[in-house]
Amino acid sequence: MSWFTLLSGLLLVAGLAVRPAMADDQTIGQKPLAPLGTEAAPATAPVAPANVQPQSADKVKASTEDAAAADDPQVTESSPETDKMQSPPPFVPVPPAGGAVGTDRPSSPESGAAAPSSTPASPAATAPATPAQSGSTPKQAGTPAAASVPTPAAPTFADVLHKALDAYGARPIEGRDAAERRKLRADILAFYAARNYAPLWVEDGKPNAAAHSAMDRIAHAGDDGLSLRDMPAPVFVQAEGEPSDNALATAEIDLSARIVAYGRQASGSRLDPRRISALIGAKPEVAAPAQILASVAAAGTNAGPVLEAFNPPQAGYRALREKLAELRRETPPVADGKPIPRGPTLKVGMSDPRVPLIRARFGLDTEPPVASDDLLYDTRVAGAVAEFQKANGLPASGLLTARTIAALSGGQPSRLENELLANMEFWRWMPRDMGSDRVDVNIPDFTVRVIRDNHLIWQNKVIVGKPQTATPVFSNAIRYVIVNPYWNVPASIIRKEMLPHLERDPTYLSSRGFEVFTRHGRLAVRQLPGPRNALGRIKFIFPNDYSVYLHDTPTRGLFASKRRAYSHGCVRVNKPFGFAQALLGPASGWSESRVEHLVGSKQHYIYLQKPMPIHIEYFTAFVDADGRLQLRDDIYRYTHKVELALGLER
Structure with missing residues (x-):
C-alpha cells in the first residue's frame, strides 16, 4: 500500500468521526428535542446545498464552544465583541420542561438560508408555547423569558356602532303610536344588522358626502310642510377636539332615524286618510325604512335630491309648494x-x-x-x-x-298657509304614477278633466254628492260604457226616500218608470231606460266597493249652479256624450254622434280598448294652467280635518 493511499484512508476516518460529534451537540442548524409531554415549536431544518464543503475542525470547535456557552444559564445574549465579528444573532432562550435551555441558532449564509439580521428578534415573535399551554412549570434559571400575552384588538367603529344600536333598541317607547314607532326602530336595527353594522354616514371619523347632502335636505323639510322638530339632530362636530367613536355612532343613528322619518312623512305616513273619513279610499304609498336608507346612502352627493324625491312627484304638488314659498316670502x-x-x-x-x-x-x-x-x-x-x-x-x-x-x-297668513299644507298632504295620498292618460274629478271644484299624454283634452262641469251623501275619494279605472242603462236603486234610497212617497201615492214608482221585484228574498227596485231615468242616457263603469260611477242626468238645470253638491254620491257629468268620445279616444272610432245614435230602450255596452285610470280627488287649493292659485269651498270639511290632524290649526 502506498503512502498516498494510507493518508487518504486516515483522512476519511477522521471526517466520519467528526460528523457524529456535530450531530450529538445539536448546535448546527438543528433544534433541541422537546421534552416528552410538550409540543415543540415547529421548525424547518435547513438543507445544505450539494456544493457546500464539510466544515473545518476550527469551525467544529467554535460550534462546540457555543453550545457549551448555551448550556450555561448565565449566558443569555451575545457580547458586543461577538457582534462586531458578525457572528450569528443571539438566540432566544426557550425554557423546556426539564429546566435546561437549549439553543436555536439560525444557519449561516453558507447553508443557503437568508443572512441573519444584526437586530435581536422579538421574544413574542419567536417564543413557542408558554408554560400554561404546555402544562409544565419551567425552572427559574437566571433571567426567565417573559410569557407572551396577546393584546386584545381595538374595537372597530362597526363594533362601537353595534353597541350603540343595542342601546338605541333598548330605549322604552311609550305614548301615541308606540307600536308603530317600535316597528320602525326594529326595521332600522334589522337594516344595520344585515350589513354587519357597517356605517352609512361616517367615514374616516367624519360625516361623508351623503350625510352632508341629506342633512341639508332635512334642514329644508319645512319647504314641503314636513316637521322633524321632535327628533334629536345628529351632532358630528364637537366644540372641543375630535368627536369620540361613541359620539359618532350616536350621530349616525340619529341621522338614520331622521332620514327615515323624512322619507316616510314625505310619502304620506303622517296621517291615515281613514281617520278623516271612511269614504276616503286613497292609500298613500309609504316608503319602507330599508328602501329609504339604502337609496339615500347609495346616492352620495345626490343624497339630498334622492331624499326629496320621496315627496309627491306630480306637477300639481310642486305648484302648491311654489305657492307656499311665495306666501312665506310675502305678507x-x-x-x-x-x-x-x-x-x-x-x-x-x-x-x-x-x-x-x-x-x-x-x-x-x-x-x-x-x-x-x-x-x-x-x-x-x-x-x-x-x-x-x-x-x-x-x-x-x-x-x-x-x-x-x-x-x-x-x-x-297662516290660514292660507295651513290650507296649502293640507292640500299638499292630499297629494301624498294619490298614486305616484297617476297615468299619462287619465280622468280627474276634483270634488270641491265640481269639474271633470280628461288627460291624454299629460295634456288636458276635455273638461266640463260635474255634480257631486251632498255632504251627507258624500262622493268617495279613491282611484280606479273606467272599463266600459253603458248606453240606455237601468238604474238599480240602492236599498238606502228605497228605505229613506221611496217608501215615504209610496205611503202617500201607491203609483209613485210605476208612474216614474220603476219596476218592483224580489231578489234573493228582498225587495228590489230598478228604473227602466228612458228619458226620465235618473242615470240619464249613459253611464261610465269602474267597478268599486262604493257602487258609484259617472253618469248622465235628466236634471241638467242643476249644472248652472256654482255649488253643485246634489247627488247621492255618484258623479253626474255635463255633456256626457262628449265625455264618452274623449274617454274612448280617436282610435276607437266612437265619435260623440255615433255613441249618441245608440240612444233608445235597449242597453248597449262599449268597452274601452284599455282601461282608463280615474282619480276622484279632493283639492280645495290648486294652481290653474295660468299659474294662479285657486281656492274652493271645503264642502266636506276634509281640509279642516287635515289641518287639525297635522296640528296646523291656530
Whole structure:
C-alpha cells in the first residue's frame, strides 16, 4: 500500500468521526428535542446545498464552544465583541420542561438560508408555547423569558356602532303610536344588522358626502310642510377636539332615524286618510325604512335630491309648494293695519260692524256714507268683494265668507298657509304614477278633466254628492260604457226616500218608470231606460266597493249652479256624450254622434280598448294652467280635518 493511499484512508476516518460529534451537540442548524409531554415549536431544518464543503475542525470547535456557552444559564445574549465579528444573532432562550435551555441558532449564509439580521428578534415573535399551554412549570434559571400575552384588538367603529344600536333598541317607547314607532326602530336595527353594522354616514371619523347632502335636505323639510322638530339632530362636530367613536355612532343613528322619518312623512305616513273619513279610499304609498336608507346612502352627493324625491312627484304638488314659498316670502297688505275679524257670512242687505273695514280695504270710503248705511253690506261692497275673489282664485260669489276674510286680512297668513299644507298632504295620498292618460274629478271644484299624454283634452262641469251623501275619494279605472242603462236603486234610497212617497201615492214608482221585484228574498227596485231615468242616457263603469260611477242626468238645470253638491254620491257629468268620445279616444272610432245614435230602450255596452285610470280627488287649493292659485269651498270639511290632524290649526 502506498503512502498516498494510507493518508487518504486516515483522512476519511477522521471526517466520519467528526460528523457524529456535530450531530450529538445539536448546535448546527438543528433544534433541541422537546421534552416528552410538550409540543415543540415547529421548525424547518435547513438543507445544505450539494456544493457546500464539510466544515473545518476550527469551525467544529467554535460550534462546540457555543453550545457549551448555551448550556450555561448565565449566558443569555451575545457580547458586543461577538457582534462586531458578525457572528450569528443571539438566540432566544426557550425554557423546556426539564429546566435546561437549549439553543436555536439560525444557519449561516453558507447553508443557503437568508443572512441573519444584526437586530435581536422579538421574544413574542419567536417564543413557542408558554408554560400554561404546555402544562409544565419551567425552572427559574437566571433571567426567565417573559410569557407572551396577546393584546386584545381595538374595537372597530362597526363594533362601537353595534353597541350603540343595542342601546338605541333598548330605549322604552311609550305614548301615541308606540307600536308603530317600535316597528320602525326594529326595521332600522334589522337594516344595520344585515350589513354587519357597517356605517352609512361616517367615514374616516367624519360625516361623508351623503350625510352632508341629506342633512341639508332635512334642514329644508319645512319647504314641503314636513316637521322633524321632535327628533334629536345628529351632532358630528364637537366644540372641543375630535368627536369620540361613541359620539359618532350616536350621530349616525340619529341621522338614520331622521332620514327615515323624512322619507316616510314625505310619502304620506303622517296621517291615515281613514281617520278623516271612511269614504276616503286613497292609500298613500309609504316608503319602507330599508328602501329609504339604502337609496339615500347609495346616492352620495345626490343624497339630498334622492331624499326629496320621496315627496309627491306630480306637477300639481310642486305648484302648491311654489305657492307656499311665495306666501312665506310675502305678507299681504292689511286694511288700515287691522285684520278683519271673523264672523258670519255676509250677503247683500245685511249690516255688520266689519263693513267699514271692508270699505277701507277697497277704497270705497272716499265719500262718507250716510250714517244709517255705514254698516250696510250693499251691492257696491259685494261687487268689490266679488272682484277680489275672482282675482284671488276664490268663488266670485260676492259673499263675505271666512276664506275671503282670511285673504283680505293678511294679518293671519297662516290660514292660507295651513290650507296649502293640507292640500299638499292630499297629494301624498294619490298614486305616484297617476297615468299619462287619465280622468280627474276634483270634488270641491265640481269639474271633470280628461288627460291624454299629460295634456288636458276635455273638461266640463260635474255634480257631486251632498255632504251627507258624500262622493268617495279613491282611484280606479273606467272599463266600459253603458248606453240606455237601468238604474238599480240602492236599498238606502228605497228605505229613506221611496217608501215615504209610496205611503202617500201607491203609483209613485210605476208612474216614474220603476219596476218592483224580489231578489234573493228582498225587495228590489230598478228604473227602466228612458228619458226620465235618473242615470240619464249613459253611464261610465269602474267597478268599486262604493257602487258609484259617472253618469248622465235628466236634471241638467242643476249644472248652472256654482255649488253643485246634489247627488247621492255618484258623479253626474255635463255633456256626457262628449265625455264618452274623449274617454274612448280617436282610435276607437266612437265619435260623440255615433255613441249618441245608440240612444233608445235597449242597453248597449262599449268597452274601452284599455282601461282608463280615474282619480276622484279632493283639492280645495290648486294652481290653474295660468299659474294662479285657486281656492274652493271645503264642502266636506276634509281640509279642516287635515289641518287639525297635522296640528296646523291656530
